[in-house]
Amino acid sequence: MLKGAKRKYLVVRTHGLASHLTDPEDIRSWVFLEDERALFDKLSPTAYGSFFEGPEDLLDVSRVEEACLRVNSIRARRLISLSRGTPIEGLIRTFMSKYDIENLRRIVFSLLFGGRGKELRLLPVEHYVIDVEKLSKADRFETLLEMLEDRGLVRLLSSWLSSSERDVTEVDLALDRYYMGRLEAQLKTMKAGKRSPLSLLLYSYMENMLLRDLLKAKYLGVKKDVLTKIFSKLPFRKLLYIATKTDSLNEFLDELVNLAPYRPVSIEIERAMKQIGEPWVIEHVLTKKTYIDSLRIALKGSMTEAYILMYLIGSEWESQSIKTVLLGRMSGVSPEVLYELLAPPIE
Amino acid sequence: MSFRSVGRVLPTKGFLIRLRERTRLLRSGVDALKMKRDQLVKESQNLLPDLRRRSEVEKKLEEAYKLLRLAYAAAGPDEMRKAALLTMPLLTEMKVRSVIGVEIPEIEIREFALATSPSLNAVVIAAARKFSEAIKELMPLVNSEAKFERLAAALADTMRKVNALEKIIIPDHEAAIKYIEEALEEDALEEFLRVKKYRQLKRGV
Numbered sequence: 108m109l110k111g112a113k114r115k116y117l118v119v120r121t122h123g124l125a126s127h128l129t130d131p132e133d134i135r136s137w138v139f140l141e142d143e144r145a146l147f148d149k150l151s152p153t154a155y156g157s158f159f160e161g162p163e164d165l166l167d168v169s170r171v172e173e174a175c176l177r178v179n180s181i182r183a184r185r186l187i188s189l190s191r192g193t194p195i196e197g198l199i200r201t202f203m204s205k206y207d208i209e210n211l212r213r214i215v216f217s218l219l220f221g222g223r224g225k226e227l228r229l230l231p232v233e234h235y236v237i238d239v240e241k242l243s244k245a246d247r248f249e250t251l252l253e254m255l256e257d258r259g260l261v262r263l264l265s266s267w268l269s270s271s272e273r274d275v276t277e278v279d280l281a282l283d284r285y286y287m288g289r290l291e292a293q294l295k296t297m298k299a300g301k302r303s304p305l306s307l308l309l310y311s312y313m314e315n316m317l318l319r320d321l322l323k324a325k326y327l328g329v330k331k332d333v334l335t336k337i338f339s340k341l342p343f344r345k346l347l348y349i350a351t352k353t354d355s356l357n358e359f360l361d362e363l364v365n366l367a368p369y370r371p372v373s374i375e376i377e378r379a380m381k382q383i384g385e386p387w388v389i390e391h392v393l394t395k396k397t398y399i400d401s402l403r404i405a406l407k408g409s410m411t412e413a414y415i416l417m418y419l420i421g422s423e424w425e426s427q428s429i430k431t432v433l434l435g436r437m438s439g440v441s442p443e444v445l446y447e448l449l450a451p452p453i454e
Numbered sequence: 455m456s457f458r459s460v461g462r463v464l465p466t467k468g469f470l471i472r473l474r475e476r477t478r479l480l481r482s483g484v485d486a487l488k489m490k491r492d493q494l495v496k497e498s499q500n501l502l503p504d505l506r507r508r509s510e511v512e513k514k515l516e517e518a519y520k521l522l523r524l525a526y527a528a529a530g531p532d533e534m535r536k537a538a539l540l541t542m543p544l545l546t547e548m549k550v551r552s553v554i555g556v557e558i559p560e561i562e563i564r565e566f567a568l569a570t571s572p573s574l575n576a577v578v579i580a581a582a583r584k585f586s587e588a589i590k591e592l593m594p595l596v597n598s599e600a601k602f603e604r605l606a607a608a609l610a611d612t613m614r615k616v617n618a619l620e621k622i623i624i625p626d627h628e629a630a631i632k633y634i635e636e637a638l639e640e641d642a643l644e645e646f647l648r649v650k651k652y653r654q655l656k657r658g659v
Contacts, residue, residue, distance in 0.1 A: 168531050169531075171530075172530050172531065172532050175530075209573075212573055213539060216539040216571075220539060220541070220542065220569065226535075226539060227539070228532065228535050230532070275569065275571050279572050279573045282573070283572075283573065320572055322576075323574075323579065324572050326579065327579065329572065383517075383520075383521065383580070385521065385576075385580035385584065386580070387521060387528070387576055387580040388576070388577070389576035390528065390529070390575045430530055431527055431528055434528075434530055435527030438523045438527050439523060440523055444524070445527065448528065
C-alpha cells in the first residue's frame with residue numbers, strides 16, 4: 108500500500124482516468140463498421156472525439172496520427188501535473204521520455220543520412236526529459252553533441268561516432284538500451300522492492316522491449332557481438348543468450364517457443380511469416396503482450412504506482428488500436444486482417 | 455521515261471550498266487537485311503524467357519504493395535517518414551550497347567543498400583524488404599523489355615526495308631533495265647535498217 112496521501116490520491120485518480128479508456132474489444136469491433144459516420148459516432152464520446160470535427164476528418168491521415176499521439180501526451184501531462192513534486196512525477200517523465208528518445212533518434216538519422224529541414228519531422232509531443240525541440244536546430248552531428256546536456260547520451264553518441272563501422276543499428280539499439288537504463292535508475296531512486304508491483308511491471312516492460320529489439324535485430328541480421336555489447340548488462344540473460352546462440356529469426360523463434368512466457372509471441376510471429384513471408388506483426392504482438400502483462404501485474408497491486416504505468420501503457424495500446432482501425436480502413440486493408448491484428452494474445 | 459524508285463531513265467548503254475550494278479548492289483543489300491532480320495528475330499526470341507518473368511515480378515510488387523498498405527495501417531505514415539530518413543538513394547548507371555547496329559539502353563544498379571534499423575516498425579521493414587526484392591528483380595526485366603522494344607522497332611524497320619526493296623525498288627530497277635534493253639534493241643534494229651537502206655541506195659538498187 109502507498110504511504111503518502113498524495114500517492115494514494117494519484118492512484119485513485121488514475122483508477123478514475125483508466126475507467127475512461129475504451130475497451131480494446133470495442134475498438135476491435137469498429138473495423139466492421141459500415142461507414143465513417145458510424146465510426147465518428149463511436150469516437151465522439153472518447154478522448155479522441157475532440158480532435159475530429161466531422162466524419163470526413165477520420166480520413167485525414169495527419170489528424171489521425173496527431174490525435175493518437177496527443178491523447179497519450181495529454182494523459183501523461185495530466186498525471187505529471189497531479190504528481191508534481193513526488194517521485195511519481197520522475198517516474199512518469201522517465202517512462203514517457205521514450206518519445207524524447209524517439210525524436211532524438213530522428214534527429215540523429217536526419218543528421219547522418221537525410222537532408223536536413225523538411226525531411227525531419229518530430230513526433231508532435233512536448234518533451235519530458237530531453238529538450239528535443241532545441242536539439243532539432245543542430246545542423247551538424249558535432250553541434251548536436253555540444254547541445255546535449257545528458258553526459259550519458261553524449262558518451263553513447265560520441266563513442267558510436269568514433270567507431271570505425273558506424274553501424275546505424277548499433278546506435279539505434281543503444282538508444283533503446285539507454286532508455287532502459289534510465290528506467291532502471293528511476294526504479295532505484297524510488298526504492299521499490301524487487302518483488303514490488305512497480306518493479307515487476309517495469310522489468311516486464313523492459314523485457315518486452317528487449318524481446319522486440321532482439322526479434323527485429325534477428326530479422327535484420329544484426330551481428331551477435333553488437334547485441335552482446337549493448338544488452339549484456341541487462342538482467343534478462345536467458346533471452347540474450349538465446350539471441351546470441353541462434354543465427355536467424357526462425358531459429359530464435361524456434362527456441363522461444365520452448366519457453367512458456369514467449370510461446371504466444373513466437374507462435375503469432377511464425378503464423379504471420381507463414382502467411383505473408385515476413386514477421387510484420389512483431390510490433391503489434393509485443394505491444395499487446397506488454398499491455399496484457401502490465402495489466403496482469405497492475406491488477407495484483409492495484410493501489411500501487413504500477414497502476415499508473417499500466418494506465419499509460421493501456422493508453423498507448425488504445426491509441427495504437429484506434430490508429431490501426433482508422434488508417435487500416437483508409438488504406439483498404441480487409442477488416443478480417445485488422446480484427447486479427449488487434450486480437451488478444453494467444454494463451 | 456521515269457520509274458518511281460529509279461528516277462529519270464536514260465536509255466543509254468552507260469546508264470544500263472550503272473543500273474545493272476545498282477540492282478546487283480540492291481540484291482546483296484536485301485540479303486544482308488534478311489540476315490539482320492533473322493538475327494533480330496533470334497535475339498528477340500532469346501528474350502522471351504526473361505519477358506515471361508513479368509508476371510512473377512508483378513506478383514512480387516503486388517505483395518510489396520499489400521505490405522505497404524499494412525504498414526500504412528499498422529505503423530502510420532509518420533513511421534514511413536522516419537524510414538525515409540534512413541533511405542540511401544538508389545544509384546544506377548545507364549549504358550548503351552549495340553546489338554546488330556541497334557542501340558539498346560541498359561540500366562545497372564551500382565549501389566542499392568537497404569537502410570533499415572531495429573527501431574523501425576517491423577511491418578515497415580518488411581515492406582521495405584519486399585520492395586527492394588521486387589526492384590532487384592524488376593531491373594533485369596526493365597532491361598529485357600527495353601531491349602525487346604528496340605529490337606522489335608528495328609525488326610519492323612528492317613522488314614519494311616526488305617519489303618520495299620523486294621516489292622518496289624528492285625522490280626522498278628528490273629523494269630527500267632528491261633525498258634532500256636528494249637529501247638537499245640529498237641535503236642540497234644533501226645540503225646541496222648538505216649545502214650541496210652543506205653547500202654541499197656549506194657548500190658543503186
